[in-house]
Amino acid sequence: MGRSMDHGRAAWPAREPEIGDAMATDELLDEIRALIADREERGIRGLTDTIGPSDWAEIVQRLDDDEVAILLASVPEVEIPEILEELDPANAAAILRLRPREEAADLLEAIDPDDATDIMAELPSRDREQILQVMEPDEAAEIRLLSAYPPDTAGGRMTPAFVAISPDVRADDAIVLLRRVAEEAETIYYVYVIDEEERLLGVLSLHNLVLTRPNTPVHDVMVADPIRVTADTDQETAARLLVDKNLLALPVVDDQDHLLGIITQDDVADVIEEETTEDFERMGGSQPLDVPYRFASAGLLVRRRIGWLLFLFLAGLLTSHVLEHYSDRLDGAPALIPYIPLIIGIGGNVGSQTVTTLVRAIGVGEVRLSDVGWVLAKEMLVGLSVGLIMGLVGYLRVGVPEGFRIGLVVGATIASVALWSATVAAILPLVLERLGIDPAVVSAPLISTFVDATGLLIYMTIAGALLLQL
Amino acid sequence: MGRSMDHGRAAWPAREPEIGDAMATDELLDEIRALIADREERGIRGLTDTIGPSDWAEIVQRLDDDEVAILLASVPEVEIPEILEELDPANAAAILRLRPREEAADLLEAIDPDDATDIMAELPSRDREQILQVMEPDEAAEIRLLSAYPPDTAGGRMTPAFVAISPDVRADDAIVLLRRVAEEAETIYYVYVIDEEERLLGVLSLHNLVLTRPNTPVHDVMVADPIRVTADTDQETAARLLVDKNLLALPVVDDQDHLLGIITQDDVADVIEEETTEDFERMGGSQPLDVPYRFASAGLLVRRRIGWLLFLFLAGLLTSHVLEHYSDRLDGAPALIPYIPLIIGIGGNVGSQTVTTLVRAIGVGEVRLSDVGWVLAKEMLVGLSVGLIMGLVGYLRVGVPEGFRIGLVVGATIASVALWSATVAAILPLVLERLGIDPAVVSAPLISTFVDATGLLIYMTIAGALLLQL
Numbered sequence: 053m054g055r056s057m058d059h060g061r062a063a064w065p066a067r068e069p070e071i072g073d074a075m076a077t078d079e080l081l082d083e084i085r086a087l088i089a090d091r092e093e094r095g096i097r098g099l100t101d102t103i104g105p106s107d108w109a110e111i112v113q114r115l116d117d118d119e120v121a122i123l124l125a126s127v128p129e130v131e132i133p134e135i136l137e138e139l140d141p142a143n144a145a146a147i148l149r150l151r152p153r154e155e156a157a158d159l160l161e162a163i164d165p166d167d168a169t170d171i172m173a174e175l176p177s178r179d180r181e182q183i184l185q186v187m188e189p190d191e192a193a194e195i196r197l198l199s200a201y202p203p204d205t206a207g208g209r210m211t212p213a214f215v216a217i218s219p220d221v222r223a224d225d226a227i228v229l230l231r232r233v234a235e236e237a238e239t240i241y242y243v244y245v246i247d248e249e250e251r252l253l254g255v256l257s258l259h260n261l262v263l264t265r266p267n268t269p270v271h272d273v274m275v276a277d278p279i280r281v282t283a284d285t286d287q288e289t290a291a292r293l294l295v296d297k298n299l300l301a302l303p304v305v306d307d308q309d310h311l312l313g314i315i316t317q318d319d320v321a322d323v324i325e326e327e328t329t330e331d332f333e334r335m336g337g338s339q340p341l342d343v344p345y346r347f348a349s350a351g352l353l354v355r356r357r358i359g360w361l362l363f364l365f366l367a368g369l370l371t372s373h374v375l376e377h378y379s380d381r382l383d384g385a386p387a388l389i390p391y392i393p394l395i396i397g398i399g400g401n402v403g404s405q406t407v408t409t410l411v412r413a414i415g416v417g418e419v420r421l422s423d424v425g426w427v428l429a430k431e432m433l434v435g436l437s438v439g440l441i442m443g444l445v446g447y448l449r450v451g452v453p454e455g456f457r458i459g460l461v462v463g464a465t466i467a468s469v470a471l472w473s474a475t476v477a478a479i480l481p482l483v484l485e486r487l488g489i490d491p492a493v494v495s496a497p498l499i500s501t502f503v504d505a506t507g508l509l510i511y512m513t514i515a516g517a518l519l520l521q522l
Numbered sequence: 523m524g525r526s527m528d529h530g531r532a533a534w535p536a537r538e539p540e541i542g543d544a545m546a547t548d549e550l551l552d553e554i555r556a557l558i559a560d561r562e563e564r565g566i567r568g569l570t571d572t573i574g575p576s577d578w579a580e581i582v583q584r585l586d587d588d589e590v591a592i593l594l595a596s597v598p599e600v601e602i603p604e605i606l607e608e609l610d611p612a613n614a615a616a617i618l619r620l621r622p623r624e625e626a627a628d629l630l631e632a633i634d635p636d637d638a639t640d641i642m643a644e645l646p647s648r649d650r651e652q653i654l655q656v657m658e659p660d661e662a663a664e665i666r667l668l669s670a671y672p673p674d675t676a677g678g679r680m681t682p683a684f685v686a687i688s689p690d691v692r693a694d695d696a697i698v699l700l701r702r703v704a705e706e707a708e709t710i711y712y713v714y715v716i717d718e719e720e721r722l723l724g725v726l727s728l729h730n731l732v733l734t735r736p737n738t739p740v741h742d743v744m745v746a747d748p749i750r751v752t753a754d755t756d757q758e759t760a761a762r763l764l765v766d767k768n769l770l771a772l773p774v775v776d777d778q779d780h781l782l783g784i785i786t787q788d789d790v791a792d793v794i795e796e797e798t799t800e801d802f803e804r805m806g807g808s809q810p811l812d813v814p815y816r817f818a819s820a821g822l823l824v825r826r827r828i829g830w831l832l833f834l835f836l837a838g839l840l841t842s843h844v845l846e847h848y849s850d851r852l853d854g855a856p857a858l859i860p861y862i863p864l865i866i867g868i869g870g871n872v873g874s875q876t877v878t879t880l881v882r883a884i885g886v887g888e889v890r891l892s893d894v895g896w897v898l899a900k901e902m903l904v905g906l907s908v909g910l911i912m913g914l915v916g917y918l919r920v921g922v923p924e925g926f927r928i929g930l931v932v933g934a935t936i937a938s939v940a941l942w943s944a945t946v947a948a949i950l951p952l953v954l955e956r957l958g959i960d961p962a963v964v965s966a967p968l969i970s971t972f973v974d975a976t977g978l979l980i981y982m983t984i985a986g987a988l989l990l991q992l
Binding site: 114227230231240241258259262263295298300317318320321324325328329331332333335336337338341344345346350353354357358360361362364365368369371372373375376379382383386389390391392393394396397398400401402404405406407408409410411412413416418419420430431433434437438441442445446449495496497500501504505508 | 584697700701710711728729732733765768770787788790791794795798799801802803805806807808811814815816820823824827828830831832834835838839841842843845846849852853856859860861862863864866867868870871872874875876877878879880881882883886888889890893900901903904907908911912915916919965966967970971974975978
């Protein structure tokens with residue numbers, strides 16, 4: 053989201069970081085709430101002067117819709133674009149829909165084009181088209197360009213507000229130019245060098261420019277052939293590249309290497325947070341919400357969760373088939389029945405530990421398919437070790453009240469189930485990675501359900517072998 | 523970790539981002555492996571010339587210890603510090619221990635002090651002390667200073683390589699100064715202004731300096747009283763502040779406001795990744811590993827996992843008590859037995875979905891204790907909805923073969939268990955947050971285990987009520 057120290061009327065606020073804001077506190081929020089409740093317009097305006105733009109996200113997020121509407125009515129008009137930038141795009145769109153078209157267009161023109169595009173994407177297509185028609189043609193064109201790329205790609209994340217110069221410009225002239233465009237550019241820490249057809253030739257850092265002799269042509273000091281991504285690159289790939297290469301901005305090009313925009317450092321945390329949240333949700337056994345939890349309606353939560361739940365339910369019916377199949381054996385040794393939940397619980401716990409650790413290691417690029425050998429060996433050793441420890445505890449704990457034949461069955465089953473569960477949980481994510489499926493879909497619930505039925509088979513098999521033979 | 527374009531002998535390599543590296547590819551790795559296998563020193567040296575420092579992490583991480591040793595023997599000595607910076611500190615320490623003390627000291631002097639401190643922390647204290655004694659006194663003092671702070675605090679993350687000037691310096695002189703120290707500073711995008719006792723007065727961005735009239739005293743253009751953190755601030759808090767305020771660097775001060783060091787943007791991704799990995803591991807039901815998965819021995823994995831496993835095991839024994847307590851009821855209606863794993867599985871799945879989504883929302887600051895009302899209402903509604911859907915499916919699926927009395931018991935239990943599980947999973951993380959305990963300890967396995975026993979109670983109670991009354 054855009055942040056700005058600029059309270060003027062630049063087309064886009066300059067992305068100079070804020071370094072003087074006081075922190076938002078709970079007291080501040082309470083005070084704003086009280087002022088809103090009293091409809092104290094002047095008090096609100098006085099307070100908002102002291103609030104940095106980046107605090108708006110925190111404050112507005114914690115107010116309800118009515119409070120936000122009152123707040124916006126009391127805030128000076130020039131600050132509204134900054135506030136909208138900090139909101140979730142769906143929320144910002146809801147606010148814009150309530151305003152006349154021309155006013156909405158003016159507000160969107162004052163917002164960073166990448167943020168404006170995200171907000172537009174949340175509007176119904178008729179509203180969107182009507183607003184685009186009353187916007188300044190240049191800015192409407194930028195939004196149309198950015199809208200052409202899916203939001204989770206580099207093209208969808210980029211901003212066209214970069215600084216580009218031709219290779220024969222001198223270093224001192226470049227600094228003069230920077231001074232002129234500083235208001236509009238997303239970052240002036242990098243200047244891109246392009247040819248007459250706007251193909252990317254090189255990059256200069258402000259650092260380089262400042263340290264270079266004034267009359268040097270930028271061509272002589274630029275870093276040629278810089279790292280770039282194409283517009284259809286996945287946003288997470290682009291963000292990780294920015295981090296790994298320690299860049300402040302990453303150029304985005306089309307297939308013919310024309311410079312389209314840049315992705316900046318401040319997008320990285322957003323992208324990583326978004327992707328990590330998706331992984332969390334998948335690991336917990338639901339489909340990603342794609343919106344902040346706060347804005348997810350109960351209906352959306354149900355739709356995102358019910359699919360996996362029903363699938364796991366049907367898979368879970370296998371457990372009842374196993375138990376029905378072995379009902380004779382259970383009738384013959386009813387002492388085995390009370391330990392059924394315990395045993396399948398242990399399988400689920402070991403599997404959950406293994407799979408979350410591994411899916412995360414795959415997610416951050418630490419483990420790959422080629423590592424399957426040592427990963428499997430390590431996890432099987434761990435599964436066997438924790439299995440033997442718990443199996444011994446189980447043998448003693450169950451053996452004392454029920455007799456050591458039953459104790460041995462339970463203990464041996466615990467050890468076997470732990471080993472089996474660790475093995476499955478170690479292999480499955482890597483197999484999915486191989487098949488091109490996101491390994492995060494191997495959630496803890498999926499492993500648990502899978503191990504439930506197979507764990508019961510192991511239990512019944514061991515019971516059959518040991519109770520008949522001993 | 524430090525990255526550098528500077529291949530010279532500066533005390534610390536300048537933190538100018540690399541913008542010209544080619545990407546590391548699997549082919550590159552294969553080629554290096556082949557050269558290492560053939561002990562092809564010249565070939566290795568030729569290749570390493572083309573590898574950017576940040577690629578080392580990826581390459582070295584995927585080689586085994588012997589391969590790394592051969593690689594380092596073939597690489598020009600001046601590049602070794604850069605490679606060590608990119609390695610996991612434990613790995614870098616292992617490499618240093620094999621070298622003579624003086625050589626280890628020289629290498630550490632050439633590494634960013636924050637990275638050097640992390641590496642030193644992995645050495646046995648005797649080795650550490652011996653190396654510090656042969657290091658340059660200045661650099662040894664810096665490492666001793668940084669070592670005084672735990673690694674997960676702002677003090678442990680910071681680097682002392684910042685640029686600071688007094689308030690009466692003119693803007694153009696400040697740029698001249700920057701030019702002189704550019705080689706040694708971690709970032710020159712911010713210049714800090716301090717008084718004669720080194721207390722933090724303000725901050726200037728390079729951006730500001732370049733755009734200011736040359737003879738202005740920096741005091742007139744600096745941002746006074748900038749955002750800062752104390753050295754004992756949690757590293758995650760500091761990283762989120764950098765992101766939220768969109769800063770390139772954050773000053774770290776002591777209790778008397780003396781400027782000690784800075785935390786830079788490139789630390790943020792590391793910190794967030796580290797903390798997110800810990801959350802993942804906790805959610806999966808283990809204690810955080812604190813080292814990359816690749817470097818975690820099977821013994822460490824067992825130690826980190828067995829505690830929770832045994833706790834959950836003992837808690838899981840409650841399920842066997844419940845089943846034993848109701849054994850008469852089960853004897854009277856043995857058709858209920860096969861559905862035990864299915865029912866507790868559903869409770870675990872609903873709980874796991876709810877708790878992962880919520881713990882993540884709390885982790886990113888989206889949900890707080892004060893939200894408990896609407897969170898609980900929403901999750902109970904969702905739990906009831908998915909419970910009714912699955913309950914209906916269960917009623918039909920079980921009713922057809924077993925008769926609709928049993929079907930009704932199973933269906934009603936499923937709906938109740940889903941509602942109960944969603945309720946527990948919604949409340950528990952917020953209660954823990956209230957008690958000052960990291961809500962991420964409410965793992966999916968913990969919720970599952972808790973819901974197992976209570977779910978069985980619900981099952982037996984409903985069975986008692988419906989089978990007696992219908």
